[in-house]
Amino acid sequence: MSSVVHWIVSPNESLSCVVRFMNKNVGNKKRGSSILNFSSGISVLSTDIVNSSRSSEERVYEVILKQAALVGEQKIMKRGSVDLLKHSKADAMTNPTLLNEAYDRCGEVCAEYAKTFYLVWCRRTDELVDGPNASHITPMALDRWEQRLVDLFEGRPYDMYDAALSDTVSKYPVDIQPFKDMIDGMRLDLKKSRYKSFDELYLYCYYVAGTVGLMSVPVMGIAPDSKASTESVYNSALALGIANQLTNILRDVGEDARRGRIYLPQDELQRAGLTEEDIFRGQVTEKWRAFMRGQIKRARMFFAEAEKGVAELNGASRWPVLASLLLYQQILDSIEANDYNNFTKRAYVGKAKKLLSLPMAYARTLMRSS
Numbered sequence: 001m002s003s004v005v006h007w008i009v010s011p012n013e014s015l016s017c018v019v020r021f022m023n024k025n026v027g028n029k030k031r032g033s034s035i036l037n038f039s040s041g042i043s044v045l046s047t048d049i050v051n052s053s054r055s056s057e058e059r060v061y062e063v064i065l066k067q068a069a070l071v072g073e074q075k076i077m078k079r080g081s082v083d084l085l086k087h088s089k090a091d092a093m094t095n096p097t098l099l100n101e102a103y104d105r106c107g108e109v110c111a112e113y114a115k116t117f118y119l120v121w122c123r124r125t126d127e128l129v130d131g132p133n134a135s136h137i138t139p140m141a142l143d144r145w146e147q148r149l150v151d152l153f154e155g156r157p158y159d160m161y162d163a164a165l166s167d168t169v170s171k172y173p174v175d176i177q178p179f180k181d182m183i184d185g186m187r188l189d190l191k192k193s194r195y196k197s198f199d200e201l202y203l204y205c206y207y208v209a210g211t212v213g214l215m216s217v218p219v220m221g222i223a224p225d226s227k228a229s230t231e232s233v234y235n236s237a238l239a240l241g242i243a244n245q246l247t248n249i250l251r252d253v254g255e256d257a258r259r260g261r262i263y264l265p266q267d268e269l270q271r272a273g274l275t276e277e278d279i280f281r282g283q284v285t286e287k288w289r290a291f292m293r294g295q296i297k298r299a300r301m302f303f304a305e306a307e308k309g310v311a312e313l314n315g316a317s318r319w320p321v322l323a324s325l326l327l328y329q330q331i332l333d334s335i336e337a338n339d340y341n342n343f344t345k346r347a348y349v350g351k352a353k354k355l356l357s358l359p360m361a362y363a364r365t366l367m368r369s370s
């Protein structure tokens with residue numbers, strides 16, 4: 001059995017969102033005060049890969065504001081005692097047996113693939129560009145996938161998995177934008193294998209992972225007694241996605257280079273006196289260690305930002321989120337323990353450490369809620 005804890009966000013909506021830990025393989029602040037600070041001193045440039053003069057962070061913050069507004073609207077609707085379920089967009093799935101089966105199927109997918117954290121729709125999107133058929137994937141296929149997304153948001157799911165998500169988005173204040181942005185991330189991945197600056201890399205991390213945080217919070221819910229602004233909670237959720245993705249990137253430098261990809265800011269590599277050839281050669285030098293120290297420091301800053309938001313989530317979500325944060329963060333420790341050899345040694349967190357993270361996370365969430 002690979003998983004010790006299997007957490008489901010909401011008891012009956014059992015699964016458009018599932019967190020799994022312990023897999024055998026797993027080797028009212030406003031913007032400006034937080035995320036911007038992470039990158040300052042490293043590089044906040046206005047280089048934009050989406051043909052706009054806005055910086056990536058501004059682009060992402062607009063999505064957060066839209067999401068926060070949606071939560072506000074839902075509160076007003078509830079106060080006006082409108083039964084959201086009665087007005088559900090998901091007319092196609094009024095059959096509860098079918099719907100339960102749809103959620104069960106999603107559960108099976110999670111049980112099969114999830115290592116740390118998992119959303120079925122995200123997995124399927126990722127599979128399009130990273131799965132066995134990835135070499136045949138075209139921008140047109142991604143366009144069709146996006147149309148399917150729009151359809152399911154409008155209550156016209158295409159299959160069982162879509163039906164579960166369609167049901168969930170009809171019941172929670174979930175905005176479609178992060179989902180669309182994730183597909184944009186896949187489009188980007190098809191054509192781009194280098195990142196000029198951290199600003200470019202940040203946008204990529206938002207597309208493929210920050211979006212996951214934004215999709216999750218409306219379902220997890222913010223604690224009713226939370227004093228934090230909705231934006232600040234979304235900001236932390238975004239930070240967790242970014243932190244996880246940066247960690248993933250740092251863990252997989254060698255593996256990615258063997259696929260001809262370098263997900264590291266080129267300007268920072270240059271400043272560290274490193275060339276692409278150094279990465280393809282994969283030698284751990286003093287320059288590489290110094291560069292990696294800076295990258296790890298930045299990833300940890302995003303984890304710290306994320307942690308601030310955990311206490312603001314609904315009680316049931318705090319522990320699994322914090323546990324997943326602590327687990328993933330330890331991959332950074334493991335890169336250090338490997339003396340920064342992320343070319344040929346895979347950084348992973350051992351079972352004992354993983355097991356220990358669970359009660360630690362539990363104790364910390366108890367301390368916060370008391």
Ligand SMILES: CC(C)=CCC/C(C)=C/CC/C(C)=C/CC/C(C)=C/COP(=O)(O)OP(=O)(O)O
Nearest residue numbers: 115116117209212213216236237241244245309
């Ligand atoms: C902190 C607050 C307020 C809320 C939490 C919001 C959430 C749930 C954010 C999670 C974001 C997330 C998990 C993004 C995915 C990033 C990522 C790199 C996932 C990799 O997952 P796996 O594929 O299981 O990992 P491995 O590649 O290590 O196997």
